[in-house]
Amino acid sequence: MKVAGVVFSARKTGNGFACMRYCLDKLEEEGFKTMLVNAFDYEIKPCSHCNYECYGQEIRGKREEDFKAIGEERLHTHV
Secondary structure: OEEEEEEOOOOOOOHHHHHHHHHHHHHHHOOOEEEEEEHHHOOOOOOOOOOOOOOOOOOOOHHHHHHHHHHHHHHOOOO
16 A cells, blocks of 8 residues: 655745654555655645636646646555
8 A cells, every 4th residue: 555645834844844754754664655755845836816707727837737737646546
């Protein structure tokens, strides 16, 4: 079984990363395959003025590529 850990933090290797790495290491010791996805490595920006005007529209450019990459990585995991 493969487990994905996803970290959303403003720091590349902050406490959230360290905690997730620890958990994934423990799962590996139990025989699980693991992968760590660090959102810091992708261009994911928050909305700045949301009246839901983009709801239903496609995301374009680098941001779209990053969302697809994370989604594709997740497709290859069980948990």
